[in-house]
Amino acid sequence: MADDKFDAIVVGAGLAGSACAYTLAKAGKNVLLVERGNTAGSKNVSGGRLYTYALELLEPDLYKRAPLQRKIVREQVMLLNERGATTIDYFNPDFGENIPQSYSVIRAVLDEWFAAEVEAQGGMVASGILVDGLIEENGKIVGILTGGEEMRADVVVAADGVNSLLGQKAGLFPDVKSHAVGVGVKETIELPDNLINARFGVTAEEGAARVAIGCTEGISGGAFLYTNKGSISLGIVFNPEQAAKQQRHIQDIFQDFKMHPAIQALIEGGTSVEYGAHLVPEIGYQGIPKQLHREGFLVVGDAAQFGINTGLIIRGMDLAIVSGLAAARAIIASPSTAEMGALYMKQLEELLLVANQRAYQNFHGIFEISRIFGGYPKLANDAMQFMFTVDGKTPTPMVKGLLRAVKKHATFGQMIADGWKAYRSL
Amino acid sequence: MPKCLVCYKWTLDEQDIKIKPEDLSLDSSRAKGKISDFDRNAVEEAALIVEKEGGAVEVLSYGTAAVKLSLKDVLSRGAEKAHWIADPSAENADAAVTANVLAAAIRKLGPYDLILCGEGSSDLFNQQTAPRLAALLGLPCLSFVQKLTVEGSTVTATRKLEDCQETATVSGPVVISVLSEINKPRIPTLKQVLGAAKKPNEEIKIADLGLKPEDLQPKALRQSVKGFVMQRRNVVYKESSAAENVAKLTASLASEGLC
Secondary structure, three states: OOOOEEEEEEEOOOHHHHHHHHHHHHOOOOEEEEEOOOOOOOOOOOOOEEEOHHHHHHOOOHHHHOOOOOEEEEEEEEEEOOOOEEEEEEEOOOOOOOOOOEEEOOHHHHHHHHHHHHHHOOOEEEEOOOOOEEEEEOOEEEEEEEOOEEEEEEEEEEOOOOOOHHHHHOOOOOOOOHHHEEEEEEEEEEOOHHHHHHHHOOOOOEEEEEEEEOOOOOOOEEEEEEEOOOEEEEEEEEOHHHHHHOOOOHHHHHHHHHHOHHHHHHHOOOEEEEEEEEEEEOOHHHHOOOOOEEOOEEEOHHHHOOOEEOOOOEEOHHHHHHHHHHHHHHHHHOOOHHHHHHHHHHHHHHOOHHHHHHHOOOHHHHHHOHHHHOHHHHHHHHHHHHHHOOOOOOOOOHHHHHHHHHHHHOOHHHHHHHHHHHHHHO | OOEEEEEEOEEEOHHHOEEOOOOOOEEOOOOOEEEOHHHHHHHHHHHHHHHHHOOEEEEEEEEOHHHHHHHHHHHOOOOOEEEEEEOHHHHHOOHHHHHHHHHHHHHHHOOOOEEEEEOOOOOOOOOOHHHHHHHHHOOOEEEEEEEEEEEOOEEEEEEEOOOOEEEEEEEOOEEEEEOHHHOOOOOOOHHHHHHHOOOOEEEOOHHHHOOOHHHHOOOOOOOOOOOOOOOOOOOOOOOOOHHHHHHHHHHHHHHOOOO
16 A cells, blocks of 8 residues: 555544445455544534434445444424423334334444454545545645645545535535534433333333423524433434524533423433534535536535534434445446546435435425424413313313314414415425 | 563543442443553653563553453554463452462563563553562563663663662563653554554463462452542631630641641
8 A cells, every 4th residue: 555645535533434445455455444532433413313324325234233222202392382292103113124224323433443343444544634625636635744744645535514614625516504403412321221221111221302392482494302221312403593692502402392391201310421513514415516526626514514403313324324425336337536526416416425415405494493302392382281181170172172272373364374484484 | 682571451541430429339331442551661761672672562451351451452552572461360350369360470471681561551550460470470671660761681770769769770571660750651653553453462271270279269368349438528717816716726626636
């Protein structure tokens, strides 16, 4: 191996970077994976669920080797008002049948494993290295700069996360726009497995995933909860612009959410072991930069703003893996760097990443309906309260009682307008 | 041009060790390894000396099988070759056993002009390995060194003592233990990290060191390890006069045998 030149340098040992480097190393490419943290995953704050198909796409049965947490068999949606909660719970122990649908994951563990897999395939992994910039020659990216040193490669793959410095340095896109991202905080709360099993109605290997709305004080956003082995990942993501307008601090909103009686009961007795905040690509297809490559340079994963949030499903990790794979396939198949960009875009199409993103392209329009984050969850809880109240008095007729609950939170005109907006966004 | 050997220990990162509240036992299941903090200073100091004076830096470690995980890291910090002894005996080794093993290995590998150690390990912090090594090897020992100058075969060290500094000069082979303030360990660059993978490392089997069974028998046996949690009494004296409060406080302290 030449000391100062690689076939490819991948910057960032998250899922996109490791998927790319793994595939390249497996194909015999001389690849260097550079990670800023002291170990892969040490900088990661990501929530916690991986849709398994993506690992399967990378290599059949790879998911069986991966250190995954619990197979998600319960999907839960929680609508919160001040003290109450209406929860929809879908249970399916066979979800995904042959290849399980999804697992909760702890990224510090998963990413470290993945980087070790890259090494096992013959890739070089260098952690604790901060990349400062790119080397550009004759309009091509030909390497990276780090700590005053140059390291050259035929192609540099930017897998450096949502705030991609390299993408900006390459001139492909500007700094992140506040409307295009959510601010997320996540806490990992240790809790004995027997309590997790009992509180979420799952067995030792199974887990629940939960999303909640109505906990962000009307600000566009929501909360998530995943059960791991011996811990729960609990977090909240919301729109930073709206929060700033309301002068609300994320930690206060998160604390109020944790103190909600329905949430507190789930985490009681637990110990908080980790707390972090991060940006999340939030507006899906429309947030993806027009240009994800230039000669000698490809952008993958969060750096490319790949992400899908339907309100019920939050995806990022699977898309990261698929995009890393797409980049690797493009690099392997390209006779020279000139064709790589176009081949990468073609691979994104072929691996259906683009189709997935496009299917939800207007979805974030739903999140502009402010009542979804306040009025409607309250409405649901008031309706529940009315229907389940027995106090011996003359009951209010059902329709009248329900209408009363509805009218408290929205007029029919508003509901029709919201419904129309939702319909158009879907 | 000094030939340097740095002895280092691969310890668990104490930041990752948790104390279980129920029985104060330690949970190190998620703890990652690291080069013991002061040993990192020792490696750095040797690298600085060699950058200035020429010569070579080798490193030596004795530990459990986990010691292999340290090689890439230590070799990216300026050492040219790593020698390592992986043996289960390291699990319960005290400073005497550690010094016995290291001294035997040094007799095999040496001689060296400078043998550097950290002041104490991040986990046990006995501060004994360097002086014991010197005694076993019949070399002078300069401990608690905060400044080191090497010129030819003359080693000048500033030692930090309780209430003063001492400057000592030694000619010829010496064992040195360094303090953290002696330098700021480098953050390895990409080329140093990549270069580390190509540097040689060599396992030394403990059986080849000619040690007697008693050499590997710790004299200090660890009975238990428990986390330390400060427990407060949370007593507040709220009498109206300060004198009464003081009287109650002293009575309370006396009953605990504290005054």
